[in-house]
Amino acid sequence: MTPSPVTVTVTGAAGQIGYALLFRIASGQLIGPDIPIKLKLLEIPQAVTAAEGTAMELTDCAFPLLHSIDVTDDARQAFDGTNIALLVGARPRTQGMERGDLLEANGGIFKPQGEAINAGAASDVRVLAVGNPANTNALITQAHAPDVPAERFTAMTRLDHNRALAQLAAKLGVGVGDIRKLAIWGNHSATQYPDLFHAEVGGKSAAEQVDRSWLADEFIPTVAKRGAAIIDARGASSAASAANAAIDHVHTWVNGTAEGDWTSAGVVSDGSYGVPEGLISSFPVVARNGRYEIVQGLDIDEFSRERIDASVAELSEERDTVRKLGLV
Numbered sequence: 001m002t003p004s005p006v007t008v009t010v011t012g013a014a015g016q017i018g019y020a021l022l023f024r025i026a027s028g029q030l031i032g033p034d035i036p037i038k039l040k041l042l043e044i045p046q047a048v049t050a051a052e053g054t055a056m057e058l059t060d061c062a063f064p065l066l067h068s069i070d071v072t073d074d075a076r077q078a079f080d081g082t083n084i085a086l087l088v089g090a091r092p093r094t095q096g097m098e099r100g101d102l103l104e105a106n107g108g109i110f111k112p113q114g115e116a117i118n119a120g121a122a123s124d125v126r127v128l129a130v131g132n133p134a135n136t137n138a139l140i141t142q143a144h145a146p147d148v149p150a151e152r153f154t155a156m157t158r159l160d161h162n163r164a165l166a167q168l169a170a171k172l173g174v175g176v177g178d179i180r181k182l183a184i185w186g187n188h189s190a191t192q193y194p195d196l197f198h199a200e201v202g203g204k205s206a207a208e209q210v211d212r213s214w215l216a217d218e219f220i221p222t223v224a225k226r227g228a229a230i231i232d233a234r235g236a237s238s239a240a241s242a243a244n245a246a247i248d249h250v251h252t253w254v255n256g257t258a259e260g261d262w263t264s265a266g267v268v269s270d271g272s273y274g275v276p277e278g279l280i281s282s283f284p285v286v287a288r289n290g291r292y293e294i295v296q297g298l299d300i301d302e303f304s305r306e307r308i309d310a311s312v313a314e315l316s317e318e319r320d321t322v323r324k325l326g327l328v
């Protein structure tokens with residue numbers, strides 16, 4: 001028997017991540033290879049025609065799993081019945097814009113989307129904020145969807161996680177598949193903390209296999225500033241790697257992490273590791289029974305503590321700013 005279709009909403013569908021993401025979703029890579037997909041694409045009015053063009057190309061792929069495609073500029077319609085909401089469309093920072101201006105502009109996008117999710121999404125909805133500032137955009141969305149359990153709102157730090165895996169694998173001359181238990185903590189920003197102290201390579205501590213100066217002066221800044229390095233090189237921000245990470249995030253959420261491993265995701269803090277309750281911060285997480293859970297009981301040394309605290313302080317400041325703006 002064919003499983004019933006899953007409805008996936010993608011915002012910012014006409015953007016560069018949207019173009020790298022939609023074809024992979026429609027081909028069955030988001031959840032599983034047998035599950036039909038109903039796509040709902042949300043764009044601003046000026047970009048609806050471009051999104052319709054992408055929808056025409058999706059049709060032309062004749063993907064067996066692609067059940068239907070709706071394109072709209074109406075958030076209520078886009079999130080009606082949605083099971084998985086990928087919030088990609090966001091207001092980018094432009095010249096002269098302060099952080100507060102950026103948060104306010106994004107509040108104008110994510111608040112109505114939260115309300116629309118609250119009003120019409122399926123009862124099992126899962127939400128991933130990709131658009132930056134991803135953690136605080138997820139928080140704003142969650143604040144406006146009080147009827148949806150808070151744990152369903154997440155922010156994407158899987159790209160940072162994947163970047164960290166690739167950097168460590170190259171350094172040690174191993175495959176990314178040989179690395180376990182790496183973690184990104186905090187904000188999806190340059191303050192994030194990629195943590196090797198619990199990571200294992202070949203069953204041994206990763207931190208013990210690299211020297212401290214490489215870890216502190218090369219690994220951490222390379223991972224944390226990778227987004228900016230891509231913009232410098234490409235003249236545009238990461239798109240295919242971001243789409244890939246969004247696929248990974250949802251696939252793991254639905255299908256689970258491997259035994260003895262974990263991944264990284266921005267999830268609502270329950271106060272673990274001193275991260276204020278309610279902030280959407282990246283943690284090491286396992287996915288079990290369709291839920292992301294924060295890995296508990298890790299020892300955090302002084303080196304890690306300082307860096308986690310600095311990134312979490314930035315998240316708290318962002319929350320204070322959006323509170324003052326009445327957005328949460």
Ligand SMILES: NC(=O)C1=CN([C@@H]2O[C@H](COP(=O)(O)OP(=O)(O)OC[C@H]3O[C@@H](n4cnc5c(N)ncnc54)[C@H](O)[C@@H]3O)[C@@H](O)[C@H]2O)C=CC1
Binds near residue numbers: 237
């Ligand atoms: N969390 C992460 O790891 C990463 C996040 N990003 C972020 O993802 C976001 C999207 O990136 P790109 O696709 O490259 O940007 P883009 O500028 O190519 O596309 C964004 C699209 O969003 C649309 N949009 C704007 N407001 C909207 C609204 N209210 N409703 C629906 N659509 C709306 C725009 O019309 C545009 O088509 C950016 O905020 C970027 O900074 C990018 C890479 C990694």
Ligand SMILES: O=C([O-])CC(=O)C(=O)O
Binds near residue numbers: 132227230237238
């Ligand atoms: O800075 C950006 O817009 C892109 C981004 O988040 C990343 O590549 O990590």
